[in-house]
Amino acid sequence: MTDWHLLHFFDQQQPRKATVLRQILTNKRTGSTLFWGLRYHYLDYLNAVPRLDVKKFDDAIDDLIAQNWLQSSSQGLQLTSHGQEVLATKQTPYSFADHPELNQKFDYQLWQAILLLMVQVASEYRYHNSNYYVANQNLKAQFLVKSWLQVNSFETLAAEVSQCLEQFLDQCDPAKADLFTAKLVGHPQNGLSDGQIASQLGICPREVSWTWRDLAFQFAAFVQARSNLKISQLVQVAALPGALTPTIKQTAGLFNEGKTVDQIIQIRRLRRSTIEEHLQVLAIFQPNFPYEKILSESDLKTLARVYAETEIDQWRYAELQQQGIEMPFLKFRLYAIMKTHGEYNE
Incomplete structure (x- = not known):
């Protein structure tokens, strides 16, 4: 993907990281990438360009910035009014996929x-x-x-x-x-x-x-x-496993049976960070995820108080620690995923 077509993935209000787009297009599925893919509405484009030329992609982004079609800041890239005009003028019914999720x-x-x-x-x-x-x-x-x-x-x-x-x-x-x-x-x-x-x-x-x-x-x-x-x-014979890998499905099966995180770690003999990432990915792709199994009422009240005045994109886990609150990263991230799905359903 090159030139003005990349403008399609950026927004005038929300700063977005080009690295997240690149990772989504090439099907990189870390918990962090998928979370920001959810925030940026990129998830449908997973695996859309598996053989993406990274240098050409980066050069194209730089070119869009140079032409003032994208504006760069420490928070990410935003579509400029000029970029919006270019996108509206140039795009045709053939410019973008109707069903990118099928990739x-x-x-x-x-x-x-x-x-x-x-x-x-x-x-x-x-x-x-x-x-x-x-x-x-x-x-x-x-x-x-x-x-x-x-x-x-x-x-x-x-x-x-x-x-x-x-x-x-x-x-x-x-x-x-x-x-x-x-x-x-x-x-x-x-x-x-x-x-x-x-x-x-x-x-x-x-x-x-x-x-x-x-x-x-x-x-x-x-x-x-x-x-x-x-x-x-x-x-x-050409079908792919879908959004959830076989190993995440195994974790999901145990979680749905009522097993706790500690029990799943013991059964699967995987690191805590791996199991916790599986649960994050599961929550990202399943809006009906049972958050109450991990987030207590007390957790929800604490998180709501700490992040009440901040946009989700600006939330930082360090804010909990700065306020002397001990809470696993998993709970922080699941809360952000839950609130994101809530935003999209409003």
Whole structure:
């Protein structure tokens, strides 16, 4: 991501750290990163650019500051009025993903290879052609599709792909539906490149890439929701674990059973800091987290008193210590997460 598109992630009122955005885009999932991702409304963009070029990202941020589109301070970066005008003027329906959260649910490299391959195979089958050049060279995708076809029929593949594509495209914006199909490879057509599509639409190739990626993910979710279809198996092999890793899910299971933090540490034989981070992440992604299991009424009153006059972004754990209050960091952070979810639900 470069240039003015990054303005989308900044706000005129709330200072935000570029390092948090970079870590979110590349799927860094520390408790601190996820907390600030929650505060900045970034969480939907986890794993959005896993192969982000850090130097290009940093240079782009510096360029936006130099152009006075972003303003830098010790608290972070804020969108300037000039930057807001640029964003409003330049953005098109293709500039940003409609469903960025789907980056967390599917392996894009594998899924886009499977998608292109199964569409091509289905198309060639419909034209009774068995002698063709496979357009996608992803060996894992080829193996998975071949293995699927050993159990299922070409007729099933062709019928279900055709049905799903037709239903999916009917619910899409017509212009985006055209963009999506333009890259598909079939018997009568070779897929167009991002540059060719961009020239036709008058947008940049990067926006074509983002839009196609977004639609490919949406199609994956569309098929996955129809688990009765055989091709849903080809979507499932590209599915990712989601927001919560297996180890956090283990901690969550014990916590939901009523185990205390100390008991979970003993059972899982992990450091306290690790278990406490698991619980923070759990609270971030589950707004109905049972805070009362960790935060007592006394804790809530103390925290409310200490931080009553301060914006959440300005809260510092050291303030408790400065007032002679002994309280674990976990309680401080869970309170901030709880209040953040409360803000968003107001």
